[in-house]
Amino acid sequence: MRTRSQKWSLLLGATAFLALPLASSAQLSTYDIDARLGTESHIGNITGHAKDAKGDYRRYCVVCHGTLGDGNGESFPWVDPKPRDFQLGIFKCRSTPTGTLPTDQDLFDTIARGLDRSNMPQWSTFTKQQRADLVAWVKHFSPRWVNEKPGTPITIPPEPEVTAERIKAGRDVFARVQCWKCHGVQGMANGPSAATLQDDLGRPIAPFNFTDGSRPKCGETDQDIYRIFMTGLDGTPMPSFADNIKPDEAWDLVFYLRTFMSQKSKEKQMAKQLALKPVDPNAPAAQQ
Amino acid sequence: MRFSRHLQIRNLIHPATSLSALLLILISIVMTCSQPANALPAFARKYGLRCSACHESWPMLNYFGQKFKDNGYQLMNDRDSPIWQNPGYWPVTFRIIPIWHRVSTGKVAVDTYSSGNPLPTGSAIQRITTSGFDLSGLDFHTGGTLEKNFSFYVLPSSDNTASFHFETVMARLDNLFGSPWFNVKLGKFELDNLLSEKRILTLTGNGGIYQLYHFSPLTAAGVPDGNVWGKMGDNQLGLEVMGHSWNDRTRYSVALLSTNDGTPGLPYGNAYTGFFAASQAFDAGKAGVQRVGFYAMVGQAPTTWLTSGGPNGVIGGSGAGNKSFSREGFVGQFYFGQHIDLQVVTQHGQDNAWFGQGFGDLVDGVASGNNTVGTVLPAGSQSPSWNGVLLEPHYVYSPQLIFIGRFETIRMSQQASPGMASNFGNISTYTIGYRYNPFMTPRAGFAWHNEYNWLHQDGTGPIPGTNINTSELLLGFDFDF
Numbered sequence: 001m002r003t004r005s006q007k008w009s010l011l012l013g014a015t016a017f018l019a020l021p022l023a024s025s026a027q028l029s030t031y032d033i034d035a036r037l038g039t040e041s042h043i044g045n046i047t048g049h050a051k052d053a054k055g056d057y058r059r060y061c062v063v064c065h066g067t068l069g070d071g072n073g074e075s076f077p078w079v080d081p082k083p084r085d086f087q088l089g090i091f092k093c094r095s096t097p098t099g100t101l102p103t104d105q106d107l108f109d110t111i112a113r114g115l116d117r118s119n120m121p122q123w124s125t126f127t128k129q130q131r132a133d134l135v136a137w138v139k140h141f142s143p144r145w146v147n148e149k150p151g152t153p154i155t156i157p158p159e160p161e162v163t164a165e166r167i168k169a170g171r172d173v174f175a176r177v178q179c180w181k182c183h184g185v186q187g188m189a190n191g192p193s194a195a196t197l198q199d200d201l202g203r204p205i206a207p208f209n210f211t212d213g214s215r216p217k218c219g220e221t222d223q224d225i226y227r228i229f230m231t232g233l234d235g236t237p238m239p240s241f242a243d244n245i246k247p248d249e250a251w252d253l254v255f256y257l258r259t260f261m262s263q264k265s266k267e268k269q270m271a272k273q274l275a276l277k278p279v280d281p282n283a284p285a286a287q288q
Numbered sequence: 289m290r291f292s293r294h295l296q297i298r299n300l301i302h303p304a305t306s307l308s309a310l311l312l313i314l315i316s317i318v319m320t321c322s323q324p325a326n327a328l329p330a331f332a333r334k335y336g337l338r339c340s341a342c343h344e345s346w347p348m349l350n351y352f353g354q355k356f357k358d359n360g361y362q363l364m365n366d367r368d369s370p371i372w373q374n375p376g377y378w379p380v381t382f383r384i385i386p387i388w389h390r391v392s393t394g395k396v397a398v399d400t401y402s403s404g405n406p407l408p409t410g411s412a413i414q415r416i417t418t419s420g421f422d423l424s425g426l427d428f429h430t431g432g433t434l435e436k437n438f439s440f441y442v443l444p445s446s447d448n449t450a451s452f453h454f455e456t457v458m459a460r461l462d463n464l465f466g467s468p469w470f471n472v473k474l475g476k477f478e479l480d481n482l483l484s485e486k487r488i489l490t491l492t493g494n495g496g497i498y499q500l501y502h503f504s505p506l507t508a509a510g511v512p513d514g515n516v517w518g519k520m521g522d523n524q525l526g527l528e529v530m531g532h533s534w535n536d537r538t539r540y541s542v543a544l545l546s547t548n549d550g551t552p553g554l555p556y557g558n559a560y561t562g563f564f565a566a567s568q569a570f571d572a573g574k575a576g577v578q579r580v581g582f583y584a585m586v587g588q589a590p591t592t593w594l595t596s597g598g599p600n601g602v603i604g605g606s607g608a609g610n611k612s613f614s615r616e617g618f619v620g621q622f623y624f625g626q627h628i629d630l631q632v633v634t635q636h637g638q639d640n641a642w643f644g645q646g647f648g649d650l651v652d653g654v655a656s657g658n659n660t661v662g663t664v665l666p667a668g669s670q671s672p673s674w675n676g677v678l679l680e681p682h683y684v685y686s687p688q689l690i691f692i693g694r695f696e697t698i699r700m701s702q703q704a705s706p707g708m709a710s711n712f713g714n715i716s717t718y719t720i721g722y723r724y725n726p727f728m729t730p731r732a733g734f735a736w737h738n739e740y741n742w743l744h745q746d747g748t749g750p751i752p753g754t755n756i757n758t759s760e761l762l763l764g765f766d767f768d769f
Contacts, residue, residue: 118365
């Protein structure tokens, strides 16, 4: 027979053990999420629910993006570039015009693609539903989604055939809109402004180096590159050139940028045959 | 005898009751006061990810961690090259586990003594129960990338007396020809078991291994058969080619291994084993990514040995007279949302009749027959075969707290000798436990681990036809730095 004290100690222990999940749950009350926890995302015929992404966010994302989505997770001091502050609702990779919110599909694609040259890996291991839920979760951090609608995705005209003339025209565009000031005349991220660049939060930021084999953050297809300089990378010094470059010229620029990249390409081969020289920063066309 | 056993168990229950209550309260306090996990252990500190990104619960990998491993410990971004690291960075982790455990083994044959007589006067069957503080062995893990797409892993490991061996030593060429479908690994490494024993979540003597990965049938004499090489859970020496789709949904692995159970020095003979595994994962919406696959291990091992100076003078490396063995089965990893999953492994195993009669390994000193000229098998000898299943459910309350269950059973389908009881050597075992990480620092992992295992084997008691039960309760701190 157990003594009375043994029974009490067993009962007390069991009660404390059963209360553990409740005690642990109380730690999560610091999240300020209640008001927008009903946020949804819509990816094709999949509907994402913010509340269903809580566990995945905690497991995979919180260390960088923080419990409040402000980018102030534990890894914040150690990673460069810094994690995205979701509360601001400002995103680099969009199909929408500069200054507008991205579409759900934009965020969905970014999660799977990851962001090269950052600590954001490719989260291609999620199911589509899990990713859609995470998109809703990301959105729920910012009140922008309550008050604004995502922008209308820009129209990307069909890609024309690459020609030597187009590559040369692309070089002219590269000179005229002064891409070289940041990216350098050979795309090596060593332009005269490169060392001075800061993002919107005043943090140093490096321009993209086309020559070192890196993948552009927001996708590496020709359409992705077109989209990047026509929408800009919000929050960074990379502006939108939608008002400065006509669609046809934008394709020319895409072809010219391909000549810098280390990957084999038709453009690179053509540039070699043309013996194309880098733009001259001192030429009048580059100083306008 | 029966009475005395009851007395013994009753005496254990009373202090154990108080101890359990105290431990439960202590755990409750620790858990209630703890902070959310913030961790960057091992590889994670290279990439700035918390350990839960790759581990369902350390050390067991989740899908993202499996993909990272399959890519040669790379995230496949520009941070993979060691040049990103501070020159002082070196990816070394050590792991050792101080524990308290209580082991209880039933039906041990013990000598009995009569008063005043120093020599045994008889024998009896008794349960032996031992408890106390103890240590696990020590592991030094180091691995990572030497350069983009060149990776390595070295793991010197000791037992709890600090006797070291090399558990893993391998280098890997990743993404050959720019394709994730072609990666080559050379050295001593873990076989591509989806449910990895090296990342097992349990720690007890019986529960800390997968019985299915080490099973050997018993001979009529009650000793294991002579095949010591068909152990899928042991790291093996060889060459592996593995590949996977870009998102790791589809995986395959083909390995050619020396039949030596990972023992260096060519101690056995010219025998090889093949291991093949493949799996396919598919989306199941909110349930998560499900995976099903299969594996097969097919090999040959020696039964004949050259000797020098008599039967005991076995010449290492002289093994011949190779006979075959095989292990094959299905694997499933099923997820039911973010909290519950079930890992399943099945196995059908078979050893050649020679192994079933105890022929095989002579090198390690185990008494065994030598298949020399003129040796014949006992009449009626047949290839022992068996079927087994392993079910391991988890409840992941949070990345910091996981509850573990496991049930394994192995049933003989054909004994080595016709006269043996059909259930002789059958094993059933279950394990329950939990691991709780009260905190994680950016450089280390720490878990409070509590586990209970019970193992039952048919027919192997000292009295013929009786069964053996063994149980173990374990509490410990599992930490790595």
